[in-house]
Amino acid sequence: MDRESGSTRKDMPGRLLRLLSLLQSRREWSGAELAERLDVSGRTLRRDIDRLRALDYPVESTTGTAGGYRLVSGRNLPPLMLDDEEAIAVAFGLITAAGGSVVGIEDSSVRALAKLERVLPPRLRPRLSALGGTTVAVPAREARRVDPVLLAVLASSCRDHQLLTFDYLDRAGEASARHVEPHHLVTIEGRWYLIAYDPGRSDWRNFRVDRITDARPALARFHPRPLPAPDPAAYLTRSFAAATYRHSARLEVALGADQVRSRLFAHAPGRIEPHGPDACIVHLSAESAELVTQYVAAITALDADCTLVDVSEEVGSRLRRLRGRLP
Structure with a gap:
């Protein structure tokens, strides 16, 4: 029978809200899944979808073996369901x-x-x-500000597994066109980074978002690869530690690695390697000699025996000047 029962019509407002909440909770649902969740027939589900569309919710039908539905972007911003x-x-x-x-x-x-x-x-x-x-928010110093529209494009490409093309300016000032599989956005100390797999280089790459321009998602999708780390933040931290920059320093510290990490005022630009239970080796590396100098000074002030094993020329010069200014 094509008509809805009285009880089905009576439950319709609440059912529409549940349907909307389901559509907002994940990218795509099959019709059978939605009908089962709402405990209605396929015909009633299709009527409810039409009712949402009449309320300006852009629900798109998908093709496939069973067919399905997804909520897509539209001309207006409809209400969101939040718990x-x-x-x-x-x-x-x-x-x-x-x-x-x-x-x-x-x-x-x-x-x-x-x-x-x-x-x-x-x-x-x-x-x-x-x-x-x-709650008080203190702006991060020296963090370049990024366009929220660009962040939204990158985030949606990560979520929807869409191939992404953009222009990129690396830290040496060289421009290049990139075509990548975006995986995750991570923010650390006021800077945004895109983690992505670059098929042209057959490797994972990190991109500072403030150096990305003209980001263009493709219609083509990709199957996401497993990230070679427990989580995106861990991967980014490892990448920073493995990177080599112009200025560096290496220190041996008579404190455990975890103790050194917990006592520093911020994430060190480099890596801290355990060297026994009560000792570690700190490798610092950055494009800024001033930044490396600041961290060397901070580590030597940790009230533990510390030996400067190796240091780049400009960082060494800054440390000598700093020592000469101290009483």
């Missing part, structure tokens, strides 16, 4: 966005937070008030 924890997480992100490295995000964050606050259920307002009253 309690997601709403608080979004609010926290908006509160702290002023301290980030994304261009123009401060005013937009304030406007978005005001809209979110107006519609939050009363049970969540005390948590939001606590966040707003006790």
Whole structure:
């Protein structure tokens, strides 16, 4: 029979909200999965999809063995369905966005937070008030700011496994065109990095987002490769440690590697290798001689025996001048 039963029509508003929440929770659903989750027939599901489309939700039908549906971008921004924890997480992100490295995000964050606050259920307002009253964002120094539109393009390409083409300027100032399989976006100390597999070089690469221009997602998709690390942050940290830059220093420290890491004010530009339970070797490397000098000074101030084993010429010169200025 083609008509919906009275109970099915009565449950329709709540069912539409559940359907919308499911469509927003992952990229694509088969029709059979959605019908099973909502406990309705395929015919009722198709009617509900049409109702969402009439409300300006851009639900696209997909082809394949069973067929399915996905929520795509449209001309307008329809309402989003957020649970309690997601709403608080979004609010926290908006509160702290002023301290980030994304261009123009401060005013937009304030406007978005005001809209979110107006519609939050009363049970969540005390948590939001606590966040707003006790959270302060300090902007990261020396972090180049990036375009939020570019970040959105890179993030969606990572999520949807779309091949990505862009122009890139490396640290030596050389420009190149890149065609990559984007894997993950990572932010560390105020800078954004794209981790991607570069088929042309048959290897993984990291790209600083502030050096990327003209990013263009392709229609073609790829099957994501396993990242050669436990997680994206670990991979990025390893890559930094393995990189070789113009200025360097190597120190032997009579402290365990974990102790040195925990006592430094920020992530060291290099790697810290354990050398027994109560000793480690610190390899520092960066394009900035000043930065390497600062970390050498910080490590020698850790109240532990420390030996400077090797140092590049300019860093050594800076350290000698620093020692001469100290009483």
